[in-house]
Amino acid sequence: MFWKIVGVVALVWIGFAVLGALLDNLFGFLVLGAVIFGGYLLYKAVSGSDKQDLTRL
Numbered sequence: 001m002f003w004k005i006v007g008v009v010a011l012v013w014i015g016f017a018v019l020g021a022l023l024d025n026l027f028g029f030l031v032l033g034a035v036i037f038g039g040y041l042l043y044k045a046v047s048g049s050d051k052q053d054l055t056r057l
Helices: 002-047
Strands: none
Touching: none
16 A cells, blocks of 8 residues: 555656646747737737637738
8 A cells, every 4th residue: 555655646746747847848938929919919909900800810
């Protein structure tokens, strides 16, 4: 029973380590995407377009 608990704790620890590494490396892309999307929404708001659909350019 002890080794099962140690194995589960080790697997959870490895999972958090992998997830943390992925989030650390992908955080820049997430911020860049949010900035680009925010700029697009700001452009659409300032341009005075009558279209309400965000999927059309």
